[in-house]
Amino acid sequence: MLITKKNSIVPSIVCLLLFSHCKTPNEATILLEKSINAHGGKALWENVSAIRYNKKTVFYFEDGTVEKIVDQQHFNSFNPFYASQQWASESGTYFATMASEELQLTLDNQPIYNVEEIAAARRSIQGAFYVFWQPYKLLDPDTQLEYLGPKKLFTNQQTVVLKATYPKADSTDIWYYFLDQQNYRVVATAVDHDGRISLITNDAYEEETGLFLNQKRSSYFVDQNFVPHYLRASYDYKIVSIDWKLANPKP
Numbered sequence: 001m002l003i004t005k006k007n008s009i010v011p012s013i014v015c016l017l018l019f020s021h022c023k024t025p026n027e028a029t030i031l032l033e034k035s036i037n038a039h040g041g042k043a044l045w046e047n048v049s050a051i052r053y054n055k056k057t058v059f060y061f062e063d064g065t066v067e068k069i070v071d072q073q074h075f076n077s078f079n080p081f082y083a084s085q086q087w088a089s090e091s092g093t094y095f096a097t098m099a100s101e102e103l104q105l106t107l108d109n110q111p112i113y114n115v116e117e118i119a120a121a122r123r124s125i126q127g128a129f130y131v132f133w134q135p136y137k138l139l140d141p142d143t144q145l146e147y148l149g150p151k152k153l154f155t156n157q158q159t160v161v162l163k164a165t166y167p168k169a170d171s172t173d174i175w176y177y178f179l180d181q182q183n184y185r186v187v188a189t190a191v192d193h194d195g196r197i198s199l200i201t202n203d204a205y206e207e208e209t210g211l212f213l214n215q216k217r218s219s220y221f222v223d224q225n226f227v228p229h230y231l232r233a234s235y236d237y238k239i240v241s242i243d244w245k246l247a248n249p250k251p
Contacts, residue, residue, distance in 0.1 A: 028145035028162050034184040035135045035177075040211040045136045048211075049243040050077035055128070056236040064231070074128060077243075083125050096121040131200075132214060132237075135177060135186050142168050153178060154227055155201060157187050176226075185212060190226060197222050198232065209242055 036042055052075045059067040072087040084097045092108040105112040105121045112118065130137050138145065148161040159178040166173075178188040190199040204216040217235040220228035 028147040031147055031160060031162060031179060031184065032135065032138050032145060035179050035186060036139070038180075038184040038212070039135060039186070040209070042136075042139075044210055045133075047245050048078065049245045050075070051242045052240040053132070054238045054240060058234045060231050060233065062230045072128075074132070076129060076132075083129055085121070085125050085128065094121070096125055098122065098125050131189075134189065134214075135179075138162070138164055138177070142166050148176075150181065151178065151226070153188060153199075153201075155188075158182075159187060160184075190222070197224070197226070199226050199228065200235075206237070206239055208239065213237070213239070 036045070039045075052073075055072045055074060057070045057072070059070070061067050070087060072085055075084045076082070080099065082097070082099050084095065086093065086095045088094075094105065094107055095109075096103060096105045098104075103118060103122045103125070105118050137143075144165045144167055146163045146165075148163050151159050151161045153159060157178070158181045160181055162177040162179065164175040164177060172194050174192040176190040176192075177186055178190070179185065180187050185205070186202055188199060188201045190197055198219055199222045200217050200219045202214060202217055205212040206215045214235070214237050216237070218231060219233040219235070221230060221232050222228050
């Protein structure tokens with residue numbers, strides 16, 4: 001999961017610059033509850049036993065031409081936690097698995113022990129898990145939430161914004177969650193990574209699970225006001241299968 005550590009002064013300045021007013025943590029908690037309910041409700045999220053999905057990522061250069069296309073196959077299961085990710089490259093087929101905190105990585109079925117490659121695979125699995133399970137992951141106890149107020153996106157969507165930070169973790173990333181003012185679904189997220197900000201819009205949700213998970217997303221490099229410089233990537237998700245703890249769950 002991408003997480004954050006910041007002092008108390010800088011976020012306050014950001015809050016004053018980007019939003020008309022800042023709210024209290026209680027309001028953030030209420031909005032998160034509304035958002036989770038808009039995405040099926042906590043009970044439905046907790047009823048997921050395992051899920052398998054494919055993710056296609058298209059990366060773009062600043063002029064709009066395609067840089068590369070990456071196809072990944074993901075699997076998550078819970079109690080105990082297990083995640084896997086498979087993808088092809090010019091070098092061969094990579095396969096990464098993570099059980100608890102232990103990560104194993106292979107290339108064409110041969111173990112990889114390179115520390116940098118293992119660290120990159122760990123970040124990829126953790127990041128994919130964090131992104132796919134939005135907004136439910138905001139319930140994690142290490143998440144510090146703040147309500148920043150309303151914000152109109154460049155897409156003309158009217159949103160309310162939650163800021164998510166992770167003071168106990170060693171990272172400088174700050175996350176922003178843009179919730180639709182009417183139905184509280186996550187319409188976009190943004191991550192500030194050492195001053196470089198990416199805004200990822202949710203362009204379509206899947207409607208089969210009742211959780212309204214990501215189906216199509218677009219990632220933009222943006223300025224401090226979340227105005228795009230250019231489209232960096234597009235994402236397409238397809239759920240292959242989902243297993244429930246209880247049969248026939250009701251959203």
